[in-house]
Amino acid sequence: MVNSKENLLENALSELQKVSGIIGLKDDYRKILEKPAQTLSTSFPVNMDDGTIEVFEGYRVQHNAARGPCKGGLRFSPEIDLDEIKALAMLMTWKTAVVNIPYGGAKGGVVCDPWKLSPGELNRMTRRFTYSIMSVIGPDSDIPAPDMGTNPTVMSWVMDTYSMLKGRTTLGVVTGKPLELGGSLGRTEATGRGVYLTMEEALRQKGTSCCNHVTIALQGFGNVGSNFARAAHENGGRIIAVADAYGGVFNPSGLNIPKLAEYAARHPRRSVQGYPEGDSIGNRELFELEVDVLAPCAMENQITLDNAPGIRASLVVEGANGPTTPAADDVLMDKGVTVVPDILANAGGVVVSYFEWVQGVSSFFWSEKQVTDALHDILVKAFAEVNKTRETYGLQSLRVAAMALAIQRVAKAIELRGIFP
Ligand code: NAD
Numbered sequence: 001m002v003n004s005k006e007n008l009l010e011n012a013l014s015e016l017q018k019v020s021g022i023i024g025l026k027d028d029y030r031k032i033l034e035k036p037a038q039t040l041s042t043s044f045p046v047n048m049d050d051g052t053i054e055v056f057e058g059y060r061v062q063h064n065a066a067r068g069p070c071k072g073g074l075r076f077s078p079e080i081d082l083d084e085i086k087a088l089a090m091l092m093t094w095k096t097a098v099v100n101i102p103y104g105g106a107k108g109g110v111v112c113d114p115w116k117l118s119p120g121e122l123n124r125m126t127r128r129f130t131y132s133i134m135s136v137i138g139p140d141s142d143i144p145a146p147d148m149g150t151n152p153t154v155m156s157w158v159m160d161t162y163s164m165l166k167g168r169t170t171l172g173v174v175t176g177k178p179l180e181l182g183g184s185l186g187r188t189e190a191t192g193r194g195v196y197l198t199m200e201e202a203l204r205q206k207g208t209s210c211c212n213h214v215t216i217a218l219q220g221f222g223n224v225g226s227n228f229a230r231a232a233h234e235n236g237g238r239i240i241a242v243a244d245a246y247g248g249v250f251n252p253s254g255l256n257i258p259k260l261a262e263y264a265a266r267h268p269r270r271s272v273q274g275y276p277e278g279d280s281i282g283n284r285e286l287f288e289l290e291v292d293v294l295a296p297c298a299m300e301n302q303i304t305l306d307n308a309p310g311i312r313a314s315l316v317v318e319g320a321n322g323p324t325t326p327a328a329d330d331v332l333m334d335k336g337v338t339v340v341p342d343i344l345a346n347a348g349g350v351v352v353s354y355f356e357w358v359q360g361v362s363s364f365f366w367s368e369k370q371v372t373d374a375l376h377d378i379l380v381k382a383f384a385e386v387n388k389t390r391e392t393y394g395l396q397s398l399r400v401a402a403m404a405l406a407i408q409r410v411a412k413a414i415e416l417r418g419i420f421p
Pocket of ligand 1: 245
């Protein structure tokens with residue numbers, strides 16, 4: 001069984017320590033980067049449909065704003081805790097820096113099971129939480145976005161609540177909004193598309209490409225997993241297995257992804273469980289399949305010491321945040337498996353969030369082609385820069401190289417700005 005509660009923060013701090021040593025980062029800068037700049041913890045009441053009052057716990061953490069306003073998702077999940085949110089905020093600082101967009105990192109969330117709340121309860125909970133974090137968010141300070149358990153509708157409610165309290169419509173306060181409300185074309189697909197684009201770059205280095213019927217095993221069929229699968233399928237990749245929180249399906253000839261997506265859309269929890277065109281498969285077996293690419297696109301701590309030795313893919317593309325523990329990462333490296341790290345592989349979402357923010361604050365909207373072309377250019381450039389960093393430091397790991405590049409960029413911004421006062 002995978003330990004999904006392994007301490008993400010301890011892992012993030014140990015990676016920061018390791019990479020700081022490799023690039024010779026001054027201790028002064030490391031000390032700044034170890035701590036989130038601002039942490040807001042809140043308990044807030046919500047009227048439930050049955051007439052009772054429920055008290056929810058929520059967080060917003062801003063890790064570092066040296067390169068620009070903080071940016072990061074809002075998660076609604078029963079499993080979150082403050083340490084996890086701190087770690088994910090730090091990851092966002094690295095992610096925005098590695099793709100070189102002018103943001104810092106943040107993350108937030110509410111401890112709840114959104115599936116158990118009625119639409120009215122979810123709406124009231126979101127609005128009251130937005131009120132609680134009102135003092136720290138804003139288009140120039142901290143811009144939330146969807147993450148696990150949240151979606152464009154939730155972002156509309158955050159935007160509306162903020163706008164009502166400010167007395168003016170403020171499109172730039174959140175990204176991932178519905179198209180009718182200042183959302184960007186291509187935002188929904190962006191993270192999955194980015195996972196596909198970075199996978200193609202890694203395959204290109206191995207002298208192949210998705211169109212050579214590369215075989216793929218995929219964990220997670222939500223926003224990231226399903227859009228990655230669609231892009232890979234459209235470009236000739238063969239996705240032979242998909243598993244999610246409720247079950248999985250395996251078909252060695254390749255799954256028909258549009259049909260699978262239609263099936264999942266009809267399932268109450270959007271699961272692939274019971275899809276008829278294949279055999280059932282569990283998460284454990286999926287990770288050990290003989291495939292070219294393994295794409296963990298569900299959640300953190302899925303590749304651990306427990307299952308890493310059995311992985312047979314030669315490329316792992318991390319669609320999820322933090323799906324590989326540091327110890328498992330070492331095992332994969334020893335086995336010669338290439339890992340495209342989360343801060344690069346799933347950065348497509350924050351890149352198009354940046355485009356959405358730019359469109360919102362300038363009130364000028366782009367075509368989908370402009371969005372996808374600009375996303376492609378940014379991710380291909382970022383992949384090349386990470387590779388160059390890997391060569392410069394004689395590294396084997398793309399993760400260490402990506403973090404080295406990101407930490408250098410953030411440290412440089414801190415150095416140029418100086419310490420106030
Ligand atoms: P989602 O809620 O849309 O989908 C999550 C998927 O993972 C679902 O298919 C769910 O059934 C599956 N899942 C959940 N728990 C599981 C478990 N224990 N075992 C197997 N499958 C499980 O979420 P999403 O937006 O697709 O996000 C997935 C991951 O990608 C998260 O780590 C998130 O932080 C990261 N991410 C998302 C975005 C984005 O734009 N949505 C951007 C960057 C990173």
